[in-house]
Amino acid sequence: MTIIGTMATNNPPVIVLKDLRKRFGIGDAEHYALDGVDVRIDKGEFIAIMGPSGCGKTTLLNVLGLLDSDIEGTYKLDGIDVSTLGSIKRARIRSRQIGFIFQSFNLIPRLNVLENVALPLTYKGIPRLKRLKAASAMLGNFHLAEREYYMPHQLSGGQTQRVAIARALVNDPSIILADEPTGNLDSRSSHIIMEELSDLHQRGNTIIMVTHNPRLTTYASRVITMLDGKIDTDTDAKKPKKDTTKKRPLGKKSKTTKKRRAKKEKK
């Protein structure tokens, strides 16, 4: 399992943030939701971001996903400073490279499940029939094939979230940004989703996931905790690591991944 470790160090950085700040409001209401974030994320990493509510996790994901470009500091994506990109280029990167899974489910209520999943392909200019086929195949992976023509309000919470993940993946994005993908799901449903994400990770995708559940960090190759818009701890940084889960030193979580993998191979 050292493979993943070496992968992380040898791969070129996908994301480099230097003194990233995000301000909301003006005057007395001024407030920095991100207050000097420095981080480097390599290709193929699976990062879990934790931290108390309101510390800026969603804000960070929005910046990373190029939804929010009103920032201070530098953000380099694949070596390109994003401040040099126009809105059309940013839209294209969102369309081809990034898959979003939002904190709340965020399906379009007017469209059925299949159309929701096919949505990202629309903006790649793929014709309707091909789009729906690809979406249907993706839904099959999530055991939602028989829910294709349901409307979002007819789904359970877990199903909705799986649809949202299917939508994030249908584009075959290299970076997946997941904001509490297991939000309020039971542990079994969470497990299914996490398995899917770690599968993607093993296929070489970069995954950045926000979670409040410390148990889920076991799937990650690196855990970052945030506090008040700053990075509090980072298991990847060459500084003493904080043991957030007591029993399992997160820096060596690769062991668990190995176990899981071994289990899979047995099957």
Added chain:
Amino acid sequence: MRFLLLNHIQNARDSLRSNRSRSMLTMFGVTIGVASITTILALSAGAAQIVQQQIDGLGGNVAVIRPGEKPASAFDQLTQLPVQQGYTASTLTNNDLRSIERIDGVSAIAPLMVLSGAVSGDSDAPKSTPIVATTPNLEQVNDLQVRDGQFLDPSLLGSTAVIGPQLSVDVFGTEASIGKTIAVKGKEFTIIGVLKRSNAPINFNGVDFDNAVIIDTKSLGSISQESPQIQQINVRVDTVANLNSVIVETNKALLRNHFGQADFTVLSGDEIAQPTGQIFAAIAGVTAAIAAISLLVGGIGIMNIMLVSVAERKREIGIRKAVGASNGDIVAQFLIEALALSIGGGVAGYLLGYFVAFGISIFLTFDPQFNFAIAGVALGVSIAIGTLFGLYPAIRAARKDPINALRQYE
């Protein structure tokens, strides 16, 4: 890109379908507006065709001279109220008549002066009865058919008149009224001829001869103190081949007479075939006003609904942007939705317009016409309204910040 456009169209259809009654109501304003335009254009094309047939029937060698500058396109005619000819002083003079007469190739000319005034026989004629003062040549120029008696003749002594068959029925109760006396503006005229029924209330003379009383210009002095106003000069050319040269010469001669001022128009062929009746002008004016108001109301309705729709679908916009829609994609999506509303309204209006036109034509002597220009105007107006009033909401939609849109958790 092509697929994206197709997708926007499918998307617009779905979105409008999910709000069916709202969409229908929104379209209504545009429907009324386009229906008014279609009705008037279809009827005026029908009228023009009737006139065209009359001119073709005359052998294609007739030119018409009217006072005033050349009317612009048919669409301009629709949007601006035509000046009512009777109330403006004509720029054509007797001098012009004499000049035209001398041009080579002119076989006959006749001026038309239309007055209004009291006409009565055994009983009073309707108030709107036209009194036409002309010369005996009109019979030849216009190929008028006389049912009984004869047309005006310079050799006859006394005041004579020729009347239309309908007028004859109105004031004498019979079409056979030769020899009877008719009072025109208080002066008595002897009827020497009754015209054959033409059933052409709309024609290039702007006068319904079936209802008219026709007198010689020479008698005019005895019934009217004002100097006569020549509303139109009809010119018959000896052969079609000479028509163009006559038109050129006429223009030259009249320009000379008018000291270089082009305050007259020489028309031939298709150009003559534009509706001239005053009633028609009034209808066109009223319809244009209805059309303009309902299009404005319809457009504002579309803008309003689109703004509501943008506000309702903030999240959808945020999601679409997050999965890769550019601002242009969002603008296109909402603009196409607005266009779908306006074009939908326009198509309904086009159909309704013809429905109304056929309804009205029951009371008229001609039928509405179908042509591509009318369909084109209906479509063009719809697209213009959709774009004009849909662009602002669409741009508003694209400007929505996706972060705020996605931040409202359920």
